Amino acid sequence: MSDLQADRPRTGTRLRYHAAGIEAPRPLEGVKKIGRYEIIRVLGKGAMGVVYKGRDPDLERDVAIKTIVAPDKIGRRGRSAYFERFQREAKAAAKMQHPAIVTIFDVGLDGEQPFMVLEYLPGESLADRLDRVRLPIQKAVNIARDLASALAFAHGKGIVHRDVKPANVLHAGDERWKLADFGIARMPNSDLTQAGIFMGTPGYAPPEAIREGLYTPQADVFAWGAVLYELLSGRIPYEGPDTPTTNGYVIRGTARSPRVYDPSIPQPLADVAMRALAGDPAERFKTAAEAEQALMAAWDRCLQEGLIHPSALARKEVPHAQVRGPFHGPDGASGEARAAAAPPSNATDSIEVRIESEDDVGDDDPTRIVIRERSAPPRPADDRTIEASDSIIIEDEEIRKNQELLERARATAERAAGELVAGGPAALQPRPAPNVWVWVVFVLSAVVVGGIAAFYLWRL
Template sequence: MEPPPVRSLGRYRIEGTLGAGAMGVVYRAFDPRLDRLVALKTIRHELFETGERASLMARFRNEAQAAGRLSHPNIVGVYDYGETPDTAYIAMEFVAGRGLDLLLDASGGPVEMYTALGWFSQLLAALGFAHAHGIVHRDIKPANLLVTAHGRLQVTDFGIAHVESSTLTVAGSVVGTPSYMSPEQFSGAPADGRSDLFSAAVVLYQMLTGQRPFVGSSPVAVMQQVLRETPRAPSLCNPALPAAFDEVLIRALSKDPAARFQTPAALQQALTDAMGASGSAHGDHEIDRTVLVTAASVQTWSAAPAAESSRGDCVGSPAAWSTATLAGIEARLASQVGPVARLLVARGAARTAELSALVALLAPHIPSDKGRRQFTDAFADDVLTCATHRATPPDGSHFPHPSVEETQAAALKLAVYLGPIANILARREAARAASLPALYESLAITITNEHDRARFRRDVGLQ
């Protein structure tokens, strides 16, 4: 006979089931006291009969303690912890999104590079915050990463997190998911933040290549690969990837924790550097392989004289780009990258309606430093006219130009939404911006998602 359905837990009214895992069931519930939806995570009742009730309850309380200390946009919030005679539960933030594991299964292959890097940047931001608070997740995997409709990634399930001040998790215990576990987790050695970075690198490898770096017919086979084998270079699995990523990911998947990147910030910087290196090291055929464009995003326009000026397209809607302006930009870019310029300009024009932002989006695709300078210099006067117009207050005075520190801070804020390319865009735009507000404005319009763009503008004080 099936047990009766759960109608409530504590003050929470159960509305449905969101999923089930090894530990228990996750319910969709309503909190009448605060008038909001929550996700209730429970421990399976049958687990109490194994003689390990005290250990399980301690681990569950540990999850509440660990996650409850973390208030971050990329970490699922924990609101409450409670127990009944039959179970224990945690009330968590209800996230209207899908697990990354489901998104990867649905894609059936690699994720578009900039999308993957954007998600990964958010994952690193969450891990950096958690590690700074003494918490190691220890089970980073796609199923524990939720992606909202607006593209925000949030980390959940700190059920096996290790709080440095806790004695619950001891050396010698093996906890985690085999395909994403670090070598030290398999060997029972203490796991610190570098273990999370190893698991995160496995996730990035899977997103970029469409396959996991360590696979096998059994957990033992996977363990042997993690402990002994070096995975294939990502660019061999997905030729569309810049080869500069190979060194970064292989290092991030090192067997020795000391050989890996030591912090999330260091790994983020390495990816940013690899993005920059890929722009200067690749020939035209390489650039063509790294441009992933959907048919819907490619706009067409009739040919027009390349010599026509782009002046006048400072701000407007994407549809307001003139044929002459786009043809002129395409012609200048084509002299550096070849026929792929048409796709690059179409994609950029669909993302932004500002000349300075479009130039910033296109410049990284030019393979040489000299070529990039020539391209940006060709539009310098027009960009400066637009930036000065935006930045000059009504009284005719001028704000100070953005400093290096302000530019770096702006890049960090933008990276939450765009990933490693944010550093490139921030540097390019800072060189043109007549003020810090002008820099923020030009960076804001590079964010295509309206919700994220509005949030960025609030974060930097534009509204």
């Protein structure tokens, strides 16, 4: 483990902070159902509620059920209004359909307990993944792009997430990740956002949210910048032992460039992360859509100007213990990790096309193209390798006919050439044409003689 990472106990610093004024919720004991949904087990809990794995008996599918708590200090009447507004605004959030947003199926009230029913994703969170490994740079950019697209879509619907962080990004299979937990999402003009209550997660909430409880789309942009920062560098830009300390770091703007921790991060990508983390909203991206465009422009520039080492583009996820030096450079992983992520040892720039024998190729086994090294071991005897000097004969009936005609023409030409050689120079002289008049006189004479003979025979 490098010195830069040895001083950071990763899971210890990713605390599940609780928002001010809200007591940590407890799972419901002895409850078998919430609304019509059956409770299977507790998945986790956060500042705003408890998440259960449940079952929808009507549609026969697994779901995630999140219960919502309200700040105690707003009083009973305030709590009632809080729940009413929550239901109205959560229903608006449920209308969002985006490939990078966890779908909200239902919103309800079970007695005095509001709840949300969401798409169930059994995979890990992005926080879990980042605690285990460093992500290759292309994957990091792809995840950040998808999250920015999801936020831009939500902002276009008038929805602010207010708690964007790796723990709220869930793995949806393959290379897909989805932004979850719109449980405290609010419309910018909602009374709930004007209560002056800090509801986000320290280190991901901007200064205006800490000081004034003010959440606008730019607050989500700030949190997105913190996620991008960690995707690139493996570190959280603002982290402290407790909420007041971390919030103090954010207000003072003490975050350093991610290149301080990993110099192999291209400068254009580091600039995007730092602008998104600007403490002054005037210096920050105005919208998530603008942040997404800036990220992709920076990525294009990195590729066009060769700011990323080719080996970094082919790198796999690497456990933190195996990271050696700048991760996105040529030597960013230990020998063991590089061997696991490297292409096969027989892959070189020289390519030979190897056609397997017909006995080896079945109906569902296409002809294979194998990349080989020039010094590769001898190939089996039944392999047929196409070299530059080989002649390829295509067995086709039409071509065989043409070949027969060519053979005949060749034989005729050879015969004519032989005659010319045998006859010498005289064979090249034109043959004299026969005398036509001689033949005419001969025929007329024969007719006259024949006529005279016939006359005398008739007189006799």
